[in-house]
Amino acid sequence: xxxxxxxxxxxxxxxxxxxxxxxxxxxxxxxxxxxxxxxxxxxxxxxxxxxxxxxxxxxxxxxxxxxxxxxxxxxxxxxxxxxxxxxxxxxxxxxxxxxxxxxxxxxxxxxxxxxxxxxxxxxxxxxxxxxxxxxxxxxxxxxxxxxxxxxxxxxxxxxxxxxxxxxxxxxxxxxxxxxxxxxxxxxxxxxxxxxxxxxxxxxxxxxxxxxxxxxxxxxxxxxxxxxxxxxxxx
Amino acid sequence: xxxxxxxxxxxxxxxxxxxxxxxxxxxxxxxxxxxxxxxxxxxxxxxxxxxxxxxxxxxxxxxxxxxxxxxxxxxxxxxxxxxxxxxxxxxxxxxxxxxxxxxxxxxxxxxxxxxxxxxxxxxxxxxxxxxxxxxxxxxxxxxxxxxxxxxxxxxxxxxxxxxxxxxxxxxxxxxxxxxxxxxxxxxxxxxxxxxxxxxxxxxxxxxxxxxxxxxxxxxxxxxxxxxxxxxxxx
Numbered sequence: 001x002x003x004x005x006x007x008x009x010x011x012x013x014x015x016x017x018x019x020x021x022x023x024x025x026x027x028x029x030x031x032x033x034x035x036x037x038x039x040x041x042x043x044x045x046x047x048x049x050x051x052x053x054x055x056x057x058x059x060x061x062x063x064x065x066x067x068x069x070x071x072x073x074x075x076x077x078x079x080x081x082x083x084x085x086x087x088x089x090x091x092x093x094x095x096x097x098x099x100x101x102x103x104x105x106x107x108x109x110x111x112x113x114x115x116x117x118x119x120x121x122x123x124x125x126x127x128x129x130x131x132x133x134x135x136x137x138x139x140x141x142x143x144x145x146x147x148x149x150x151x152x153x154x155x156x157x158x159x160x161x162x163x164x165x166x167x168x169x170x171x172x173x174x175x176x177x178x179x180x181x182x183x184x185x186x187x188x189x190x191x192x193x194x195x196x197x198x199x200x201x202x203x204x205x206x207x208x209x210x211x212x213x214x215x216x217x218x219x220x221x222x223x224x225x226x227x228x229x230x231x232x233x234x
Numbered sequence: 235x236x237x238x239x240x241x242x243x244x245x246x247x248x249x250x251x252x253x254x255x256x257x258x259x260x261x262x263x264x265x266x267x268x269x270x271x272x273x274x275x276x277x278x279x280x281x282x283x284x285x286x287x288x289x290x291x292x293x294x295x296x297x298x299x300x301x302x303x304x305x306x307x308x309x310x311x312x313x314x315x316x317x318x319x320x321x322x323x324x325x326x327x328x329x330x331x332x333x334x335x336x337x338x339x340x341x342x343x344x345x346x347x348x349x350x351x352x353x354x355x356x357x358x359x360x361x362x363x364x365x366x367x368x369x370x371x372x373x374x375x376x377x378x379x380x381x382x383x384x385x386x387x388x389x390x391x392x393x394x395x396x397x398x399x400x401x402x403x404x405x406x407x408x409x410x411x412x413x414x415x416x417x418x419x420x421x422x423x424x425x426x427x428x429x430x431x432x433x434x435x436x437x438x439x440x441x442x443x444x445x446x447x448x449x450x451x452x453x454x455x456x457x458x459x460x461x462x463x464x465x466x467x468x
Contacts, residue, residue: 005464021260024464025292028285030251032466051262055296058259062289097468146468188463195459225429227465229422230239230258232266233456234331234380 001148002218003095005034006187008195009212012042012158013205019046020156020211021054028064030097035061036213038089038108038156040132046209053078053088053131067092067105071139075107075131087130090139091154093215100146102215105139107131110157112142113176117149121177148219151180151190158210159194163201170198187214235382236452237329239268240421242429243446246276246392247439253280254390254445255288262298264331269295270447272323272342272390274366280443287312287322287365301326301339305373309341309365321364324373325388327449334380336449339373341365344391346376347410351383355411382453385414385424392444393428397435404432421448 011018019039027033035057039049056077060070074090089108096103104112104124111125128140144150153176163169175197179190191214198210245252253273261267269291273283290311294304308324323342330337338346338358345359362374378384387410397403409431413424425448432444 001468003464003466003468005462005466007460007462009460010458017264018460022462023259024462025257026255026285028282032464048262051260051296055293058296059289059293062285062292095466095468188461192459192461222465222467224244224467225426225465226241226243226252226467227422227426227463228239228241228256228258229461229463230237230266231456231459231461232237232239232329233458233460234235234237234329 002220002222004187004216004218005213006191007211007213008191010195010199010206010210012207012209015043017044017047018209019043019050020209021047021050022211022213023054023058025058025062027061027094027096031095033061033067033092033094034213036091036154036156036211038209038211040087042209049078049086049088052081053090057090057092067094067103068139068141071105071107075137078132079135082132084133087132089130089156093152093154093213095146102144102146102150102152104142104144104152107137107139110155110160113153113173114144115151115176115180117147121173123173146217148217150217152215153190153194154213155194156209156211158206158208159198159212161208162198162206162210165207168201170201187216190214236454236456238421238450238452239447240425241445241447242425244429244433244440244444246441246443249277251278251281252443253277253284254443255281255284256445256447257288257292259292259296261295261328261330265329267295267301267326267328268447270325270388270390270445272443272445274321276443283312283320283322286315287324291324291326301328301337302373302375305339305341309371312366313369316366318367321366323364323390327386327388327447329380336378336380336384336386338376338378338386341371341373344389344394347387347407348378349385349410349414351381355407357407380451382451384451386449387424387428388447389428390443390445392440392442393432393446395442396432396440396444399441402435404435421450424448
C-alpha cells in the first residue's frame with residue numbers, strides 16, 4: 001500500500017503570514033503524523049499561537065507520545081501559557097504503522113471528512129472544543145483501519161467560511177464527493193481543487209487563512225521510495 | 235520567488251526501515267528548515283539514533299534557535315546520551331526569510347553540491363566531523379544569498395557509495411551538472427534521477443540507506459499557495 005498526502009495552504013489576503021501552521025513528523029515507532037493548527041485571529045499574533053501549539057504537539061509525537069495525550073498537552077500548554085484567554089483549533093492526523101490505523105484527533109468546530117473504501121462519505125462532527133480556553137479540554141478521537149480506498153480531508157475554518165461575505169458558501173462534503181467520484185483524482189488535485197473553489201468564492205482575496213490537508217490510502221505497489229515535495233512562495 | 239524542495243529516500247535492501255531521518259519545520263521568524271540525519275549502521279538501531287538527533291535539532295529550530303547552535307546541541311546531546319560511542323551525520327538546510335539567505339550546516343563527510351545562479355558548480359567539502367564522537371564538534375556552515383537560479387543538493391553517503399561492490403560509482407557533481415543543464419528540470423526530477431542512478435548501480439538492491447534532498451530557488455511568480463506532498467510506501 002501507499003499513503004499519499006497533500007497540503008495546500010494560503011494566508012488571509014493582505015496579511016504577511018498565515019496564522020495556520022502545518023507540521024509533519026515521523027513517528028518513532030513507525031508512521032507519520034500531521035499537525036494542523038489555526039491560531040485565534042490572523043497575522044502575526046495568530047502565527048505565534050499556532051506555532052506554539054504545533055510545536056508542543058510535534059515535539060511530543062516525536063518522542064512517541066500517543067496522539068490523545070499530545071493533544072491534551074498542547075491544550076494544557078496553551079491554557080497555562082495564555083491563562084485561558086487565547087484559543088486555537090488543533091487537528092492531528094496520524095498513520096500509525098504499529099496499530100495499522102489512521103488516528104484522527106480533532107479540537108475544532110470544523111468537521112473532518114472521511115470517504116470510506118466502500119464509498120460512504122462520513123462527516124466527523126461530534127461537538128469539539130478548540131484548545132486553550134477551558135480547563136480539561138479533550139480531543140475527539142476517531143481511529144480508522146489503514147485500508148486502501150480511504151480518503152481523509154482536514155481543513156481550517158477559512159475553507160468553510162469562504163464566500164460568507166457574499167452569502168455563497170462551499171458545500172465541502174459535496175465538493176469532496178464530486179472530486180472523488182473519479183478514481184484517479186490525486187490527493188494533490190483534491191486539496192488544490194478545494195482551495196481553488198474557496199478562493200473563487202472570496203474572489204481570489206481570502207478573508208481568512210485557509211489550509212486543506214488530504215490523505216489517500218492506495219493499494220498500488222510503488223517503487224518503495226519515500227518522497228516529499230514542498231513549494232514555498234517567498 | 236518560489237522555493238521548491240524535493241526529497242527522495244529509500245532504505246537499505248532487506249531492512250525494515252531506513253536509518254536516515256528527514257524532518258522539516260517552519261522557522262518561527264519566517265522560512266523553513268530541513269534536517270537530514272544518517273545514523274551509524276543501518277536498520278532499527280540506526281533509526282533510533284537518527285531520530286534522536288533529528289528530533290533534538292528540529293525542536294530547537296522550532297523555538298527559533300539558530301542553525302549552528304542547533305547542530306552543536308544535537309551533537310552534545312548524542313555525545314552525552316551515548317558516551318561518544320555512536321555517530322551520525324547531520325545536515326541542516328534552512329531558507330531563512332529574515333536574513334534572506336540559505337543556511338547550510340554540515341556535519342558529514344559527504345559534500346553539499348551547490349549550483350550558483352551563474353551556472354558554477356561548487357562542492358562544499360571542507361573537512362567536517364559527524365556528530366556524537368568528539369567533544370566540541372562544530373558544523374561547517376555556509377550562507378548563500380537566497381536568489382533565483384540557486385540549486386542545492388544534499389545527500390547521505392548511500393548515494394556516493396552506491397555501486398561500490400562492483401567498483402562502479404556515481405559521479406554526483408557530474409550527474410547534477412548534466413541534470414541541471416536543462417532549465418526545466420524540477421527539484422523532484424533531480425532528486426528522483428539521482429536516486430534512480432544510485433539504485434541502478436546497486437542493481438535495485440541498495441547496500442545502504444540513500445536519501446537525496448534538492449532545493450531550487452525559482453524566480454517565477456506562483457499563485458501564492460504553499461503546497462506539500464508526501465508519498466509513503468507502507
